Amino acid sequence: MIQLRNVSKIYPNGARALVDVNLKIDKGEFVFLVGPSGAGKSTLIKLFYRDETPTRGQVQINGKNLVRMKEREVPYLRRSIGVIFQDFKLLPNKTVQENVAFALEVIGVSRKEVRARTSNMLELVGLAGKENAFPNELSGGEQQRVCVARAIINNPALLIADEPTGNLDPETAWGIMDLLFNINKRGTTIVMATHARAIVNKMQKRVIAIENGRVARDEEMGGYGYDV
Amino acid sequence: MTFNFPRYILRETGHSMKRNPWLSIASVLTVMVSLVILGFSIFFLANASNVAQSFESQLEIAAFVKDDATAVQVQTLQSQIQGMTGVASVTIVTKQQALADFGKNMGGSQSNLVTDLGGTNPFPDKLTIKATNPQDVENLAAAISALPEIDTVRYGQGYVDKLLQFTKWLRWIGFGVVGAFSVASVVLISINVKMNVFSKRREIQIMKLVGASNGFIRWPFLIEGLTLGLLGGGLAALVVGMGYNWITMYIQSTLTFLPVVRNVVLFRQVLGGLLLAGMAMGAVGSGVSLQKFLHS
């Protein structure tokens, strides 16, 4: 599903975000990415949906080489990947329902189907009743859940989550985790960057720790680590 | 089309026009001004060539007979010229007639006029020749002026030449002015679209991250440019159409001798052309600014 070979990423300002990363994630896996702030987790994740390209090395998603990928193929790659962004990235002049619907509209789903699937999804993430609110009228946690809904609405083969529970109270956070767990059980590969120790320790999934842009630890059924 | 793409485009276009109303208005107005000038120039040129043609078809040659010719000689001249090929008619205007006409025009009495003019009639005998073919006029005039009894020959070629010369200049000036305004229109529309693209750059980035293709993102901006151009073209067509109608009616009722072009087919073609030209300006304007932006 995901394969990185000797990947390094140096930002134009000289920041060395990733150094010689090798990584293989199989279809259907659930992987936690942990590590201190600024370690390079978001940068790694951005390589997967080609928001960034590596300075050196190769990135392969579903057999496709993202380094050699043509610009016009990128939208199709992104439609097969759901992303829960660390900063949500909601469209400010669109309502909750329009934001979620947008992921379906770009792939040309009919209006009727869009409406039905959108309201189902909003129910699922606990946002029923907020359909016509604008993002700036929502709490951080609510915005995050809109982002979750948009990411999973078109059943992506790969779901990438950058701190999907960062702004949620423990109870809502567990609700989202249940959702992700169920999606994973249906076959979706999930990569989730997080600082949520309790969640990582409880779920007992594969854990990859990034430190200073390098893979510091990679264990099946791991824990959060960094214990005090 | 699966989901309601047209509605999506209209909504986006409306949003962006509301965001920058003054810039939108400025764009529409420059398109309009350039196309109004274009429209009127075309109609003016059509009329100028029409006038030139009708002058040409009415071409006459005036041949003035030498002072010492007798009345008999003048009559012989008349039949001699009548015999030339390409001559439709020859009429004699005697010096007496010319004097009388002049007097009538001046409103005085004839006897006084002659004494006023020093006791002699200053007008020569004149032959007015009508040619059957406008192209023959020049050669005919040359042949007539070569006759020994003829003093001078005058014909309208000079005026027609001047008019044609003038229309040629006007055409170039018109092209220049219309060209300059068209460039200004395209630039303004492209600034307009660019500003909207810029103000929506975050949204565009998000749309791309969610998997929207460039084509999908581009459409509303393209339609916005087209709409601005079309609005300008439509206003220009309105102004030119009504303006031309009014001007030609005015000319027909006051300067009745001026022939005006009132050709429905030409009218429709020009107005339709203005609409198309407006749309083209919009398309080029938004195309220019989208070209660069989306490839990042």
Ligand SMILES: Nc1ncnc2c1ncn2[C@@H]1O[C@H](COP(=O)(O)OP(=O)(O)OP(=O)(O)O)[C@@H](O)[C@H]1O
């Ligand atoms: N667009 C960018 N331009 C320049 N440097 C960047 C950019 N994005 C990230 N960096 C730098 O790259 C390094 C890794 O950043 P990254 O966002 O990947 O960290 P992270 O592990 O996701 O941290 P956090 O847990 O706080 O989200 C940091 O030093 C950061 O300053």
Ligand SMILES: [Mg+2]
């Ligand atoms: Mg991060």
